[in-house]
Amino acid sequence: METKTNPRSSIYDRQPQNSKTRRQIQTPSAESNPIFPEDIIAEILSRLPVKSLLKFKCVSKSWRSLISSKHFIVAHLRISRKNTNFTRHTIISTILRPCYRLNQCSLQSLLCGPMGDGVDSYYPMITINNSVRIVGCCNGLVCIAINGKYFCLWNPSIKEYKKLPDVDDEMKMGLFITKYGFGFDESNEDYKDGLPFDDNGKYVSGKLHWGRRDGFNSRWDIVSFDLGLEICETVEQPKYVENGFSLSLGLVGGCLCVLCDFPKTSLDVWVLKEYGVRESWVKLVTVPYNLDDDPWKGPYSTPLCIGPKGEILLVYGSSFVVYDPKGNCFRQQKITNFGSFLEADVYTESLVSLVLDGE
Structure with a gap:
């Protein structure tokens, strides 16, 4: 004889009718839930x-x-900034072909995994004929230049953006590549793009920084621009032991860094641990060129990050390379859906909004 089950019966109805058992499996009422x-x-x-x-x-x-x-x-x-596993950090790059477009990849997968997955970034004001360049990243916001003349702030994490006022005609990039800087004016709690220069400005401690070489005496200086006070100053450099090498400015771990390139020999990375204190310049790592077992001959660009074990992520041409100073070896990181790129930057995901209350 077939036994029919009442479709409306609950799990309690199919349990032995024991009042003690039933009380043990009942879900606590809302009133009894703990309130944190x-x-x-x-x-x-x-x-x-x-x-x-x-x-x-x-x-x-x-x-x-x-x-x-x-x-x-x-x-x-x-x-999020202090996340040592880099699960909140993303590499964003300008891909050259078929046209200038943006692509992004998890920083953690680049630093720790054998391969990363690149995905297209659908940035604001995107059209078929648009080309885009990265001006800089700050507090989870990305400043981009579209077609070399329109500027836009964009938070990829919450998909908000805000178009900035157009710059003067004489300052528009047009066919010439002029690089700007992007940072946060802490005194007025505002985001600003800085003066045009010959390299992207590096934002540290409320200021944008550029490296500048004097063509007459071959002196290389670090120039800072205070976004709040709008004044320029020079920053004291490390006390270098040798001369005659190529210098460039970078940013790693939120600190200003200087790259000292000894052609065909090595690359020294100096980091300013405490901003404004010259004695806090520390040589972080020396990256060798022409290792016997590795094809990497340099030069490298600015380091993107330092891993928890001291490994350093570098850009080598249009490739990402990880150098392990403990093992004195390199490892190339491959990315799917990632072609030749012009530049790479790191942004930290954030909830920083570009929409004012009432908008």
């Missing part, structure tokens, strides 16, 4: 990725208000 203090909830949420936080805005009005608050956004960004 708001500061504990904020502490937990601030350690989650942006993608999850955008979803959690729908949980309640209080969570939406918390996640959207300025204090929370700043705290979340501070924690």
Whole structure:
């Protein structure tokens, strides 16, 4: 004889009718759930990725208000910057062909994995004929130049953007490559793109920095531009032991760095550990050229990051290379869907919004 089951019966109805058993498996009522203090909830949420936080805005009005608050956004960004596994960091590059476009890849996969996956970035104002260049990255925002004359701020993590006012005609890049800088004016809490120069400005401690060589006496200087005070100064360099090498400026781990290139020999990376203190310049690593077992002959561009074990991620032509100073060896990192690129930068995912209240 076939036994029919009531479709409306619950798991409780199919359990032995024992009141003690039933009480043990019942879900606690909402009133009996523990209530965490708001500061504990904020502490937990601030350690989650942006993608999850955008979803959690729908949980309640209080969570939406918390996640959207300025204090929370700043705290979340501070924690993301210190993420030693680089799960909150992304490499963004200008791909040359078929036209200038943007592509991005997880920094963690480049530093730690054998291969990374590149994905196209659908940046603001994108059209078939547009070309795009990266001006700089700061606080999870990317400043881009479109067709060499239109500037735009963009947060890829929350997909917000804001077009900046057009620059004067005489300052537009046109057919000539003029590079700018992008940073945060801490005194006025505003983002600014800096003066045009012969290289991208490096943002540290509220200032943009460029390397400049005096053609008359071959002296190389580090020039800073204070975004709040709008004044230029020079930054004291490391006390180099040797002369006659090629110098360039970079940024690694949030610190200003100088690359000293000894042609066909090695590359020294100096880092300013404490901004404004000349004695805090430290030679971080020496990257050799022409190792017997490796094809990498240099020169390399600015280091993109330093890994937890001291490994350093470098750009070599249109390739990414990891140098391990402990093993004195190189490792090439391959990326799918990634062609020849013009430049590479690192941005940290953030909740920093470009939309003002009421817009």
